Amino acid sequence: MSNSNPIHIGIIGLSNGIYMGGSWAGAAHHPYLTTSPYYKITALQNSSIESAKAAASTFGLNDVACYGDPESIAKDPDVDLVAVSVKVPEHYKLIEPALCAGKDVFSEWPLAANLADAEALTKLAAEMKVKTMVGLQGRQSPAVRKAKEMIAAGELGDILGSSMSGTWMVQGDMIPDFFEYGLDINAGVNMLTVLVGHAIDSFCYVLGEFEAVQAALINNRPQMRLVDGEGKVIKTVEKTIHDRISVVGKLKNGGVGTVVYQTEKSNTGKPFYWEINGTKGSLVLECQDGSIQMIPPTLKFASREPDAELKNVELEDGSAISYNVGRQYDAFAGKENGSFATFEDALIRHRMIDAIYKSDKNGTRESYV
Template structure:
């Protein structure tokens, strides 16, 4: 192993498939910057099965977060599991003084996120959060165009997406997300990723007014392979989200709405940025409005022409995630890829908390 190569203790790699399998593992298998040296799952046998399935010879396997956190052959603990488990898995790593990557959302709520960020700063460790839409080539291109002044002053922006979740049915594997307290819902995940992309391109938002609705408080339960069970389950998380506000930088109007499930017209994401000199249009097909995963097309429209902009292709979910890992190692910074620390995560948690407050009070709220 190269002297500069960082050793990863990965939590959440499943032999049966998981987000870590799709997004993190392919990157780690092709990079020389990092090496997986340890795995932790809910049981040691599960971790061993993952090591065998993916031919991760020689890795240590664990069934509890304290053990992987104390492994001297682990430099970075990477947490890639369901949101409600983040706090309990991240905290031991911080207490052990390890650098930590954690998926977005960082925690179930603002209070837990604040506690984790405070502890990370006290321990002096490096942190990264999975807001990888910032590495999406189309998002980077949009930021480049806006920053260049080609579209002039931003007058306003409208974003509409389908979150892919919380339609009329829910698979058994997603039951954990139904209580609003879990912090894993339409607002926090697809909407949250999209908001972060918007703020990365255009800057933060003030004077937020939000409406949240739970149209389907009861869903049909299906198996993970989409077969009906004949059972119904209750949901308290919202399934329709709408927010308006004003850009802190320049006063442009912001309007973002996310709907549940998928579109009926094969059109799950549409984002328009309207300026005095031009307009950017980002479009996504039927992949759900998860801009951290899917790659929208991007066009620049002026009074004289409409131009399809050429960007790198994000071939699979590991592309954006991999660029985020590269950036943490200092690679690709000259191409616009950036570190996304927990300071960013905390700002986004505060923004989401402001949305909740506005929806409850009916008043405009701020988070900066």
């Protein structure tokens, strides 16, 4: 890809605000895309043309086309790649027109609100022979990439097992009112699909897939208090999503894997802790929240030599909120810095999530690949 011939990208969902829905595009996508020689933002689509124009003005994108519907941005001849960064329940109806128009597509994770929609989108993308990317950007975290590299190089020896535990910043005994839509499990945006989806994707990216999974999910608080931006309780609503999740299984590449997540932050000082044990040594990844796709973990290594100490592994600085997203875009543009997740990769993770739900419901061990 020549710097003089950048990929023309149309963004669906660029706006200001908190990290939910399209605002993630403003926080993580826009800073990279406006400084990269490999991309040029040529179009925006929001819920209305007026909203798209307001976003263009806010972000200083004065020469972009503005649209209020997905069919129009999909048909724009000056758009090569459509990036969809909105609430998960809206993904299918925004992605499908772009695929039908033969455009390459980026979608935030989850790809869709359910497995059936993810399968349909993946099938359509294959039929249209377009290039796809999904925002499973935890794979690009410096600690995750380094852990994968060290394991591949044999520095840990044979893998004996790995355990990951984390907490979610979004939900505890109360939740911001903007997330009310996500309290319905059918919306497809909750701790399992989003946070665990991101984390377990990084887990499997480093260690390989599970042979099968056995899961236990619980909804400890079937009612949830909603609070406004000032922390004032507005009302109490019904909640059908889970707030504690446990997944265990044998790994195809050897060893046992365990992933446990909860919505309550503990006072143990371990908001995120991931340990990988091998015959030659162990790795530990830690950070201040289970959202490792956004917050870069540290990485430490201890060999199995007598009296060996846990030592920091030097990493590239990945603290910028746009770092992981930018590395994805770099890889998509053909820079030699690793791979990126596609719709096919996302479908594996959707099938895994479906297997987790089935395992919990039926008390069974479920395979997904």
